[in-house]
Amino acid sequence: MSYAETRIRIENEIFSRLERRLSEEEQANHLMSLLMDNYPLLSAAVLAADGGKSPLFFAHRGLSGNFIKGLYARNSLPVIDAALEGEVVLRGSDPRLSDPAWRFEHESGSLYAAPCRLQGETLGVFLAESADPELFSSAVGEEFRIYARLCAVYLSLHAFRRRISRVPDIDSITGLNNFKFFHEVLHQELTRGKKLKHPVSLVFLKVRHLREMNDVFGHVAADKALAELARVVREQLREVDYIARSGSMIFVVMPQMGKQEAAGVARNVLDAMNAAPAGFREGMLRLAVGVASFPKDGETERVLVPHVEAMVHESARKGDNAVTVFKD
Numbered sequence: 001m002s003y004a005e006t007r008i009r010i011e012n013e014i015f016s017r018l019e020r021r022l023s024e025e026e027q028a029n030h031l032m033s034l035l036m037d038n039y040p041l042l043s044a045a046v047l048a049a050d051g052g053k054s055p056l057f058f059a060h061r062g063l064s065g066n067f068i069k070g071l072y073a074r075n076s077l078p079v080i081d082a083a084l085e086g087e088v089v090l091r092g093s094d095p096r097l098s099d100p101a102w103r104f105e106h107e108s109g110s111l112y113a114a115p116c117r118l119q120g121e122t123l124g125v126f127l128a129e130s131a132d133p134e135l136f137s138s139a140v141g142e143e144f145r146i147y148a149r150l151c152a153v154y155l156s157l158h159a160f161r162r163r164i165s166r167v168p169d170i171d172s173i174t175g176l177n178n179f180k181f182f183h184e185v186l187h188q189e190l191t192r193g194k195k196l197k198h199p200v201s202l203v204f205l206k207v208r209h210l211r212e213m214n215d216v217f218g219h220v221a222a223d224k225a226l227a228e229l230a231r232v233v234r235e236q237l238r239e240v241d242y243i244a245r246s247g248s249m250i251f252v253v254m255p256q257m258g259k260q261e262a263a264g265v266a267r268n269v270l271d272a273m274n275a276a277p278a279g280f281r282e283g284m285l286r287l288a289v290g291v292a293s294f295p296k297d298g299e300t301e302r303v304l305v306p307h308v309e310a311m312v313h314e315s316a317r318k319g320d321n322a323v324t325v326f327k328d
Contacts, residue, residue, distance in 0.1 A: 003039075007143045010034045014150065024158040028059035028151060035147065036061045039140075040132050042106040046116065046151045047080060048124040048158075055080055058124060058155060067105040073196055078102050083113035083125040089141060092133040109133035112144050116152035123155035171245050173223050174230035182244035182251040186301055189242075189255045193294055200294040201262035203252040204308045205233065205269070208320060209284040210248050216284075225285050229273070236268045259293035259325055266291060266323045273321065286320035288312050297326045 014031060022030075032044040043062030047055035055076060057068055071077065079102055082088050090111040096102040097111065104111060108129035116124040126148040130136070136144065171178055186202070193200040207229065213222045233250060234243055242253040254262050266289045273287070290311025298304040307326045315322035 003140050003143050006038050007146060010038065011146075011150075024154040024161075025059055028154045029061070031147070031150065031154075032059050032061040035128065039128075040130050040135060042108055042129045042131060043104065044128045045104075046124055046126050046155070048155055049084065049122060055125065058158070059151075063105055069195060072192070077104070079104060079111065079113050079127070080125050083127065084115055084122055086115065087145070088113040089136050091136060104129050106131075110135050112136040112141065114145060114148040116148055116155050118149075118152040118156045121156075123152055123159065126151045174227050174245050176230050176234075176250070177242070177244040179244060179246035179251070182242070182246075182253065183301070185242045185244075186253050189253055190294055190299075190301065190304075193255070194299070198256045199258045199296070201254040201257045201259050202292055202294075202304055202308045203254065203262050203266050204290045204312050205250040205252070205266070206288040206312050206316065207248045207250065208286040208288055208316065213284050229285060232272045233269050236265055236272060257293075259291050259296070262293065263291045263323055263325045270321045270323065288315035288318075288320075289323040290315060290326070291323065292326035 010031070013034065014027070017027060017030065028046050032046070035041060035044045041062065043060065045060035045063060046058040048058045050056050055071075057063075060068075079088060079090075079096075088111070090097050090102075092110070097108060104127060106129055109131045110133050111127070111129045112135075113125060113127045115122045116126055126144075128136075128144060128147075170176070186200075189200045192198070207226065210222060210226065213225060230243075230245065230250065233252070237243060237252065237254070240255055241257075244251045254265070257265075270287060270289070273285075290308045290313075292298070292304055292307040292311060294304060297307050311324040311326050314324040318324070
């Protein structure tokens, strides 16, 4: 059977599964299995681009847990960075195949990597490696370009479902995510922190005197000040940090950051508030801030959250614009 016939058979099987209630990840993993069964591959994988963060494995076959863990620790590889920009084909005597920094997991004879693009947007990377030094010839390379485009559809559908599910989770006043989102990312980052041995810090900021501001200045002014406060907090965070709001509480999850550094960020927020216009000083908005960190202060959400809440209460007892760090 020719490779073109193989591709058509794989496509027919993939399309026949579309009516089944399967997630995009399940569909993509099935495609990776079909590729491993029908081509002499060592591995096949799809990684999702994650807004400047390290690429996330969306589907894969033939890769070890240790390799995936190591890749998350390194954030990326040259072959992934190159494939985000355009197609990469390494064959035969290409010196990059013997460079540990360039090859994927195995000592392969050839490697194929391509961006998963849809309507001009790069959603991730498709990679395949083989012991055959000439597998990704011009003919087979065209087959794998089609598989990369199919993976782009899976990634696009997955991203679309996430956006749709998140629409109600956005706070209309501040533009921050809600408490449900906070719990989801906290679980995600604690799980990742346990695997990779990275700290995860929590910073809770209680907005004080919000009710008094409503009574004195009205809801419009209070909402405007709250939105400005959210902007100030967000500006002090990294791109990889998460921020959410529920009522008078703002919740921040900070991956790969210890609690003393997180406390420093919280103090930067207070400094920025003190330097801000009248919305904070004359308008009475103040903060009570609590900080705790995984794994030193607890390894589960059930343990960590009460510790941070207790630090918020301690800061409120101290007075306006205080930061309290658990077991400082």
